[in-house]
Amino acid sequence: MAAGVIIAVAVIAVAAMLMPHGGGGGGGAPRTVILRGSGATFPMPALYKWIDVFTSEHPWIRIDYSDGGSGKGLSDILQHLVDFACSDPPLPRSIWEKYRGELLQFPDIAGAVVVVYNLPGLGNKTLVLSGKVLADIYLGKVRYWDDPEIAKLNPGIRLPHHEIIAVHRSDASGTTQIFTTFLSKADREWAEKVGYGKVVNWPVDKTGRGIGAEGNPGVAKAVMNTPYSIGYVEWAYALKNHMPYAAILNPLGEPVKPSVKSILEAVAYIKPLSPADDWSRNAQRAIYAPRKGAYPISSVSFMLVWKKMPSDKCKAMKLWLRFLAEESYKYIPEGYAPLPKSLREVILKASEMLECQG
Amino acid sequence: MGEVHVAPTRRLKNILGLAAILALAGIALLPLIHITVTVIAQGASTIAKTGLLEFLTGTPHPMNPRNPGGIGPAIEGTLIILALSLCITIPIALNTSIFIAEFKGTPISRTALLLSLLLVEFPTILVGLYIYSTVVEPMHRFSLLAGALAVSIVMLPYMVVEMSEALKSIPRELREAAYSLGASRFKTVYRILLGAAKRGILAGVLLGAAKAVGETAPLLFTLYGAFNTYPHSILDPGAAVSLLIYEYAWQPTPGFRELAWGAALVLMAMVALLIAAARILAGRRVIY
Numbered sequence: 001m002a003a004g005v006i007i008a009v010a011v012i013a014v015a016a017m018l019m020p021h022g023g024g025g026g027g028g029a030p031r032t033v034i035l036r037g038s039g040a041t042f043p044m045p046a047l048y049k050w051i052d053v054f055t056s057e058h059p060w061i062r063i064d065y066s067d068g069g070s071g072k073g074l075s076d077i078l079q080h081l082v083d084f085a086c087s088d089p090p091l092p093r094s095i096w097e098k099y100r101g102e103l104l105q106f107p108d109i110a111g112a113v114v115v116v117y118n119l120p121g122l123g124n125k126t127l128v129l130s131g132k133v134l135a136d137i138y139l140g141k142v143r144y145w146d147d148p149e150i151a152k153l154n155p156g157i158r159l160p161h162h163e164i165i166a167v168h169r170s171d172a173s174g175t176t177q178i179f180t181t182f183l184s185k186a187d188r189e190w191a192e193k194v195g196y197g198k199v200v201n202w203p204v205d206k207t208g209r210g211i212g213a214e215g216n217p218g219v220a221k222a223v224m225n226t227p228y229s230i231g232y233v234e235w236a237y238a239l240k241n242h243m244p245y246a247a248i249l250n251p252l253g254e255p256v257k258p259s260v261k262s263i264l265e266a267v268a269y270i271k272p273l274s275p276a277d278d279w280s281r282n283a284q285r286a287i288y289a290p291r292k293g294a295y296p297i298s299s300v301s302f303m304l305v306w307k308k309m310p311s312d313k314c315k316a317m318k319l320w321l322r323f324l325a326e327e328s329y330k331y332i333p334e335g336y337a338p339l340p341k342s343l344r345e346v347i348l349k350a351s352e353m354l355e356c357q358g
Numbered sequence: 359m360g361e362v363h364v365a366p367t368r369r370l371k372n373i374l375g376l377a378a379i380l381a382l383a384g385i386a387l388l389p390l391i392h393i394t395v396t397v398i399a400q401g402a403s404t405i406a407k408t409g410l411l412e413f414l415t416g417t418p419h420p421m422n423p424r425n426p427g428g429i430g431p432a433i434e435g436t437l438i439i440l441a442l443s444l445c446i447t448i449p450i451a452l453n454t455s456i457f458i459a460e461f462k463g464t465p466i467s468r469t470a471l472l473l474s475l476l477l478v479e480f481p482t483i484l485v486g487l488y489i490y491s492t493v494v495e496p497m498h499r500f501s502l503l504a505g506a507l508a509v510s511i512v513m514l515p516y517m518v519v520e521m522s523e524a525l526k527s528i529p530r531e532l533r534e535a536a537y538s539l540g541a542s543r544f545k546t547v548y549r550i551l552l553g554a555a556k557r558g559i560l561a562g563v564l565l566g567a568a569k570a571v572g573e574t575a576p577l578l579f580t581l582y583g584a585f586n587t588y589p590h591s592i593l594d595p596g597a598a599v600s601l602l603i604y605e606y607a608w609q610p611t612p613g614f615r616e617l618a619w620g621a622a623l624v625l626m627a628m629v630a631l632l633i634a635a636a637r638i639l640a641g642r643r644v645i646y
Binding site: 034036038041044045048049051052062063064065066067068079080081082215216217234236237239240333335 | 418419420421422494495498499500578582583584585586587595605608609610611612614
C-alpha cells in the first residue's frame with residue numbers, strides 16, 4: 001500500500017514536470033525575464049490586455065499579475081516580493097516620506113464609480129442626482145424617491161412614492177473610498193458627520209433602509225434584485241450587467257454621465273507631478289473636479305516600482321513602463337478610460353528614472 | 359391462500375413514508391447535483407471554446423473574446439503543491455497516528471490527538487499568515503514550497519485523525535495473533551496493523567489530497583499567483599487552480615469568469631481522478 005502511495009506521488013510529480021514549459025529561453029534569444037506584479041483588482045482587465053500586447057512585442061519578457069487588493073500590493077512591494085504593485089490610492093504620505101526618492105509612483109489607468117439604481121417604471125430615462133442628494137440618501141434624510149430634492153433635479157420624470165433602499169459595500173474597498181471622498185467634497189454635512197475611507201459608518205443603516213453587500217458584483221446584484229434601491233459600483237460592472245446609471249452634477253452644476261471623454265476631462269485636473277513626489281492629495285483632484293464636462297466621481301489607479309532594480313529586470317521594466325506610457329491608451333477595455341497625455345508623460349519619466357544595477 | 363393481508367391504510371402509510379424519505383433525500387442531494395451540473399455545463403463550454411489541450415497547457419488570455427486561453431501554470435502549480443505536501447505530510451501523519459493508536463491512553467498520545475482535533479478547527483487563513491511571516495518574508499519570495507508548507511499544516515490534522523481512527527479500529531486479536539507467532543512490536547505495527555488498516559489510511563491520504571487541491575486561503579499569502587508563467591523550481595512563485603478561481607471570479611470581463619468556470623471543472627475532475635486512482639491502487643478487493 002505504501003508503495004502504491006509512493007507511485008501515486010511519483011506519477012503526480014512526473015506529470016507536473018512533463019507539463020510544457022513556455023519560454024524556456026532557447027537558442028540565441030535573450031534570457032527570459034519575468035516581471036511580477038500584485039495589487040488592486042480594478043486595473044486587472046486592462047493589465048491582462050496590455051500584457052498580451054506587450055509580451056507579443058517582446059517575447060523574452062513575461063509578466064504575471066496577482067490581484068490580492070491594493071493593500072496587499074503595497075505590502076508586497078515594500079517587502080520586495082514583487083517587481084511592481086498596483087494600488088487604487090497613491091502612497092499614503094507617511095509611507096512616501098519613509099521611502100522618499102526610492103519608491104516611484106505614477107497613474108496607469110482611469111475609471112469611474114457610477115451610481116446605479118433600480119426604479120421600476122422609469123423606462124430608459126436617465127436620473128440626474130447631485131452629491132448633496134446622494135449624501136442625504138446615505139445619511140437617511142431623503143427617504144422617498146419622490147422627495148422634492150430628487151424631483152427638483154428631475155423635472156418631467158414621475159417619481160414613485162417608495163422608500164429608497166441604499167446599498168453600500170460591506171467589505172473594505174477603494175470604491176467606497178472614492179465614493180465617500182466625492183460625498184465629502186460635495187456635501188459639508190457628510191464631511192462632518194461621516195467623512196471618507198475604505199470603510200465608513202453608514203448613517204442610513206440605522207434607519208433600516210441600508211444594505212451592505214460584498215464586492216462590486218455583490219452591490220450590482222443587490223441593486224438588481226431590490227426594487228427601488230440605489231448603489232455605487234465601478235463603471236465596468238454597471239456596463240456588464242446592463243444597469244442604468246445616473247448623471248451626476250459636477251461643481252459647475254452640469255449633469256454629466258460617465259464616458260471616456262468626461263472621465264478624461266476630470267482626470268486632466270490632476271497635476272503631472274514627478275513619480276518621486278507625494279501624490280496623496282493631488283490624486284483626489286480628479287474627484288469633483290471643477291472642469292467643464294468632467295464626470296465628478298472619476299479617479300486614477302496607481303502603479304508603484306522601486307527606483308533601483310537589478311539590471312536584467314530593470315531593462316524589461318523600462319520597456320514595460322515605456323509601453324504603458326506610449327501604447328497602453330490604445331488598448332482600454334470597456335468601463336475604463338485612458339490617461340490624458342500629461343499623466344502619460346509621468347510614466348515615461350518613471351521609465352527614465354529607473355536605475356539599473358549590476 | 360397463504361397470502362398475508364395488509365390493511366390498505368398501512369400500505370398507504372408505507373408508500374407515503376417511502377415517498378417522504380425519497381423526497382427528503384432528493385432535497386439533500388439537490389444542491390450537490392445542481393453544483394455539479396452547473397460546473398460541468400459552464401466549464402465544458404469554456405473548454406470547448408479553447409480546446410482541451412490548450413485549456414490544460416496554455417496561458418490565460420481573458421481579454422481575448424474569442425479564445426480566453428488556458429490555465430496550464432495553475433494546473434502545474436496545483437500538481438506540484440499536491441506532490442510536495444503529500445511528501446511532507448504522509449510520513450508525519452502516518453507515524454503520529456501510529457503513536458496515537460499504539461500508545462492510546464498515555465498523556466502524550468491524548469495531547470497529540472487533542473492538538474490534531476484543535477488544528478482541524480484552526481482558521482486556514484492564519485496558517486497562511488504564519489507561513490508568510492516564517493517562510494515568505496525571510497526568503498524574500500513567494501514560492502511553491504511556502505504554499506505546500508501552508509497546505510501541509512492544513513491537511514495534516516485531517517490525515518492524523520482519520521488514520522489513527524483506522525488504526526484503533528483493528529481488532530485486538532490480530533495483534534495477539536502476531537505476537538503469538540513471535541513477531542516483534544515493530545513488525546506487528548508496521549507490517550500487520552498497517553496492512554490491516556490500509557483502507558482507512560488511504561482514506562486519510564485521500565482526504566488530505568483533496569484538501570491540498572481545494573484549499574485557497576493558505577495560498578493567499580504564500581504562493582503569489584503566477585498564472586501566466588510556468589515555474590522552474592519549487593522556490594519560484596507559483597499558481598494554483600483554486601487561487602485562479604478566487605482571483606478571476608470577481609472580474610467584470612467575461613473572459614475571466616469563463617476561465618474560472620473551466621478551472622472549477624478541472625478542479626472537480628482532479629478530485630474525482632484522485633479518488634478513482636486511490637481505489638485502484640488500494641487493491642481489487644476494495645468495494646466502497
